[in-house]
Amino acid sequence: MAAATAARSRSATEVWLLGQPEPNPCWGKQLPKNGQVLRRFFHFVRVQRKSVKEAASLVTAEVAVVWEKARIPTQKKSRCVERILRLYASWQNLDRSKKRSAEVDVENRRSFSLALMTLFDIGHADAFDLITVDEDRQFLLGQRCPDGPRCIMQGVDQSLADRERRRLERGVLKRSSSPERATTATRSSSGLGAGDEEENGGDDGRDADFVPSAGISAQSACSPKRRRTPIMTPPVAAALDRTRISDRTAVHLFTAVHGADATPARSTVRRHRRSAREKMAKEIKAEMTVNVPAVPLIIHWDGKLVEGMAGEGIAERLPILVSGDGIQKLLMVPKLAAGTGVLTGQAVYDAAKEWDLVDNIIGMCFDTTVSNTGLKEGACVHIMKHVKRNLLHFACRHHVLELVVGAAFTVCFGPSSGPEIQLFKRFVKWWPLANQASSKPLDDPVDGADKIIATCHALLKEKQPRDDYREMVQLTIIVLGGEVEANIRKPGAYHRARWMAKVIYTLKITLFREEFALTKHEKRELIRFTTFIVTTYVEPWMSAHCSTSAPATDLALLKALAAYRDKEIGRASGKVMARHMWYVSEELVGLSLFDEATVVEEKRAIVSAMQQRLGEKNPPRRADVALDAVEQRSLASFATTNSVGLVTALGAGHDFLNVDPAEWSGRDDYTTARRRARHLRVVNDFAERGVALISAFCGAITRDEEQRQHLLQVVERHRALYPCAK
Structure with missing residues (x-):
């Protein structure tokens, strides 16, 4: 009976994901971990009925004693309390969704459990500079090691303790203004004034053999002058x-x-x-070298003419970045003599080699320009020559879709005749006269308008990477006659190289077509192009960032273009799309195996096609898609033995291919491969952030090229740590 009562009691006090609260601090001879701190926190909250902030403050005081005993300078108490509260908030978020079994929830719980086993790091930002004993530095490094603590605290260094005690005594003597005060201070510092200590409350909570740390506070205590706080930290x-x-x-x-x-x-x-x-x-x-020992990475680049500081002129800059499995990192932004494929390929390889990431690179993400995709002199070819192996080709899907909508725009409005589009220029001048209430949706009903509006409303609930993506979705809803809580914004800047702006301009002019002066031809072609945008273009664009659905989405778009009722637009844009079916190639069609929308029967057909000629070694080929025969094609018709290369490159094994796809969800190798496949970036917008970064800082602060590269690294890190001023 007693055992049953004890079992019920333990069950009642157990904390989900953490276990039993810690009734006493049991740090041992190592610095506390996140799990230990959180269990101690729950003891104060649930057992002693303390408030959340009070419990965090009490745990901080206990943890600070251990760090001080290890002679390691720490952060302010307020920041340590905030760290505990953030841990508690993370646990609360997981606790609310503990009954969910979605993959993202399971992954979040797994990541949190791993984080509980890592160090509760409250070390000062400049701890390594402030620590004077090399053994203390090695101890901190060992505690921060991701494989687990490698060092423990031993007994007190008596020699160092004696030196600090004598130095403290000398400092007290110098500050004393009379022999009597000096004698009193000396007796007090040497332990002779024990009566005074007992009168003031006795033990201060530290161990008897504890020696103050060698951080800033200890140095200022034994220095005759107060140490000045450094300004340029x-x-x-x-x-x-x-x-x-x-x-x-x-x-x-x-x-x-x-x-x-x-x-x-x-x-x-x-x-x-x-x-x-x-x-x-x-x-x-x-840190980058430590974090990516075996993570498959995609390398990105995007050339840009950037003006430097006064006297430097305009130069070709090439932002080079890597991404994969939760990693997003700018490597460098070198200056090129010209934007040729040879120089670009060399610069990309040099950047990967300098960061020791050559072996991690499994693919390349790029804009589909000739300098990148040329069969002989393209940058992709030269990069593969340098690394001496085949790499996956992830052409930027946004760049491809811009070419598709550009072909449709040319059909409606003719080829460009200059850097500016006169229709848009007129609309910008007219805008101050616009009346928001006079906007008007399309007159003729659009097939499937309700479904498109529902899809757009679902997209608005998601976080969009850019404001113009959200604006395009809002305008699509308004054009189709739906309702959205947003005003129509003032027309912004546009450029012929950015088709997103042209799509937004077209939708706005369509809404004000009754007020804005248009010819009959302009109005007819405007409605024609707008119908193409809202029915065929918006949804593929908004889903372009999803890697696993890329093959199915591109094939569905090509089929939609082939069957589009406006044959002239469908044929022109379909021909462009057919030339850029990168994601149904032999290598990349395997991405569909990790897409939840792909049915099991389709996955079985793809695996069967991959295994029919397993063992043959033929060079992978680009997909050959005839526009008039695309309706009969399926994803499995593009798969070959070369499709196994994608699964192998993900580095999680491919034994799951020998098992029926209906059983894949419970396998660790498939789960790891699916996570890594979803983290593959198939749009090059990531590289455009590097372009924006070098554009902002190339003409600022320094002329030294090495310092400029350091500057970009520092700014990128600071933006990640403090994304806004809140």
Whole structure:
């Protein structure tokens, strides 16, 4: 009976994902882990009935004692409390969805459980600089090791403790103004004033043999003068770099905040910023090497003519980035003599080699320009020559879809005659006269309008990477006669290379076609092009970022273009799409195996086609799709033995191909491969962020090319840590 009662009691107090709360701190000879801290936190909350903030404060005090005993400087107490509260908030979010069995929920619980076994790291940002004993640095490195703690705390270094005690005594003696005060201070510091200690409350909560840490607080306590807090710390330097503040402007800011006497000279500010920039860039590179030992990566690039600082002129810049399995990282943005495929391929390979990522690269994501895709001199060919193996070709799907809509626009409005589109230019001038209430949807009903509106409303509930994507979806709903809580925005900038802006302009002009002066031809072609956008183009564009659905979506789009009722538009845009069916190629059609929308029968057919000639080694070919025969084609008709290459490249094994697809969901190798396949980026918008970064900072702060690369690394990291000013 007693055993049953104890079992019920333990069950009642057990915390989901954590186990029993910790009634006593049991850190041992190592720094506490996240799980230990959270279990101790729950003891204060559930057993001692403390408030959440009070419990976090109490746990912080206990953890700080252990870190102080290890002689490692720590962050402020408020930040440590915030860290515990964030851990608790993460647990609460998982607790609310613990009955869900979706893959994302299972993955979140698994990630949280792994995080519980890692160090509860409250170390100071400059801990390695502040620690004076190398053994203490090695101890901290061992505790932070992802494989588990490698060091433990031993007994007190008596020699070091004696030196610090004598130094403390000398400091007290120097500050004493009379022999009597000096004698009293000496007796107190040497332990002779025990009566005073007992009178003040006795033990302060630390161990008897504890020696104060060698951080800032210990140094200031035994120094005759108060140590000045440094102004140019690495976080300050990073903030100055992100906000593009020059050295001279920084001096003025420091003078206003700290006073002229405490402000360093401009040359000192410049020297410290360069040093901090270089140090942070090395740390970022070292972290990247540790985080991606066996993660398959996609390498991205996108050339851009960028103007540098005064006197540097315009130069070809090539942002090079990698992505995969939750990793998004800018490598570098080198300057090229020209944007040829040879120089681009060499620069991409050099960047991957410098970051030691050549073996991780399994594919390339690029815009479908001749300099990238040329059979002999394209950048892709030269990159594969350098790495000496075949790489997967992930052509940017947004770039392909821009070519498709460009072909339809040319059919309706004719070829371009200059850098500006006169219809759009007129609309910008007319806009101040527009009346929002006079907007009018399409007159003729559109087939499947209700389904399109429902799909668009579902897209609005998701987070969109760009505001113009959301605006296009909102305008589509309004054009089809649906309702949306948004005003029609003022027309923005547009460029012939960015078709998204042209689609948005067309939808807006269609809505105001009764007020805006249009010829009969312009109005007819405007409605013709708008109908194509809302019925055929919007949905493929918004789903273009999804890698696993890319083969099915592209094949469905080609079939829709072949069957489009406006034969002229369908034929022109269909021919463009047929030339860019990258994702139904022999290599990439295997992405459909990881798409939830692909039915089991289709997966069986794909696997069967992959295994029919298994063992043959033929070079992979691009998909050959005839527009008039595309209706009879299925995904399985594109699969060959080369399709196994994609599954192999994901690095999770392909034994699941020998099992029926209905049983794949319970296998670890398939689950890992599916997660990595979903993280593959099939749009090159990621590289455009690198273009925006170099465009903003190429003409700011420094002329030194090495420092400029360090600057980009620091700014990218700072933006990731602090995405907004909230």
